[in-house]
Amino acid sequence: MAQAQLTVDLDAIRANWRALDALSDCETGAVVKANSYGLGADRVAPMLAREGVRRFFTATVEEGAAVRKALGDGPEINVFGGHMAGDAGLIKAAGLTPMLNSIDQMLRHVEALPGHPFGIQLDSGMNRLGMEAEEWAALRELAMKQKPRLIMSHLACADEPNHGMNAHQLRNFREMTDGLDAPRSLSATGGILLGKNYHFDVTRPGIGLYGAMPFRDARRVVSLHIPVIQTREVKTGESVGYGNNFVARSPMKVATISAGYADGLQRALAPKTYLWAGETRCKLLGRISMDLITVDVTAVDTLPDTLELLGPHQSVDQLANHIDTIGYEILTSLGGRYARVYAGA
Numbered sequence: 001m002a003q004a005q006l007t008v009d010l011d012a013i014r015a016n017w018r019a020l021d022a023l024s025d026c027e028t029g030a031v032v033k034a035n036s037y038g039l040g041a042d043r044v045a046p047m048l049a050r051e052g053v054r055r056f057f058t059a060t061v062e063e064g065a066a067v068r069k070a071l072g073d074g075p076e077i078n079v080f081g082g083h084m085a086g087d088a089g090l091i092k093a094a095g096l097t098p099m100l101n102s103i104d105q106m107l108r109h110v111e112a113l114p115g116h117p118f119g120i121q122l123d124s125g126m127n128r129l130g131m132e133a134e135e136w137a138a139l140r141e142l143a144m145k146q147k148p149r150l151i152m153s154h155l156a157c158a159d160e161p162n163h164g165m166n167a168h169q170l171r172n173f174r175e176m177t178d179g180l181d182a183p184r185s186l187s188a189t190g191g192i193l194l195g196k197n198y199h200f201d202v203t204r205p206g207i208g209l210y211g212a213m214p215f216r217d218a219r220r221v222v223s224l225h226i227p228v229i230q231t232r233e234v235k236t237g238e239s240v241g242y243g244n245n246f247v248a249r250s251p252m253k254v255a256t257i258s259a260g261y262a263d264g265l266q267r268a269l270a271p272k273t274y275l276w277a278g279e280t281r282c283k284l285l286g287r288i289s290m291d292l293i294t295v296d297v298t299a300v301d302t303l304p305d306t307l308e309l310l311g312p313h314q315s316v317d318q319l320a321n322h323i324d325t326i327g328y329e330i331l332t333s334l335g336g337r338y339a340r341v342y343a344g345a
């Protein structure tokens with residue numbers, strides 16, 4: 001079989017949720033947008049619900065409906081994107097709670113689905129989603145009469161604890177919400193780590209559950225093993241791969257493995273990335289192809305059936321550092337061709 005295997009450790013996700021939950025005295029939700037950061041919301045969300053999670057968060061109502069299917073009735077599913085034109089049917093059928101981001105969304109919601117639960121998203125300074133202070137001032141009396149399920153905002157710089165923006169947004173959020181009779185939420189993973197002032201009533205961790213920065217103490221969640229399709233001897237002066245990009249300076253043994261940029265392993269990773277054959281570090285050679293990668297396995301005595309790209313030797317954050325990105329982007333890029341195998345439960 002040439003299909004690479006992405007192993008997702010559900011026990012590690014559970015342990016990460018517990019560890020983040022233990023950092024606050026309030027309710028800890030779970031963000032399962034983008035199919036649980038690419039790892040499979042149909043497996044992750046039900047496991048977390050059994051663990052006691054009562055609020056899940058998705059980006060869109062379509063994602064919310066998929067999570068509802070996996071969860072069944074009960075837990076609240078909050079949708080960050082709010083209530084867009086055409087969403088009412090799905091919001092009602094799947095029992096979703098849109099986070100209303102503007103006066104337009106508020107009017108749309110109460111007109112289409114009077115009495116249906118909603119939450120409010122406020123902009124405390126990030127200027128991405130949510131009502132601005134003036135909008136909220138105009139609307140809040142009407143909105144509060146209908147008992148919003150949650151009032152939330154989002155921090156722009158929570159992964160930098162000393163950034164002045166954190167305190168600035170905290171102040172703005174307090175000014176907009178102090179004294180209101182509704183649960184409040186400000187913090188994702190980074191905000192949880194900023195301390196109790198930032199926790200309010202509900203936290204919304206995502207990346208920390210999935211084992212990446214800024215949650216330094218997270219347990220590793222993913223490993224990726226890629227089958228070796230073929231090996232060959234390469235003579236001094238011969239080249240490997242597209243563009244003759246790599247030329248052998250001495251005789252070597254090269255393995256061709258079955259994953260490439262169509263699986264989220266961007267070409268830019270090639271110069272700095274290694275794979276592991278057991279405990280032996282093996283350099284990636286030449287260019288990454290759509291479906292294949294070539295690897296120097298000269299130093300390996302007994303070649304295993306698969307090489308490890310993600311696992312105990314290399315984390316998603318290390319891979320991200322090679323190409324100036326973040327663990328979030330590595331995780332959500334891992335493509336649909338991998339066999340996703342779940343460990344634990």
Ligand SMILES: *Cc1c(COP(=O)(O)O)cnc(C)c1O
Nearest residue numbers: 031154188189204205206207208
């Ligand atoms: C993605 C997202 C989260 C989760 O953020 P992490 O950094 O992954 O913990 C929380 N809230 C909002 C509004 C988000 O968009």
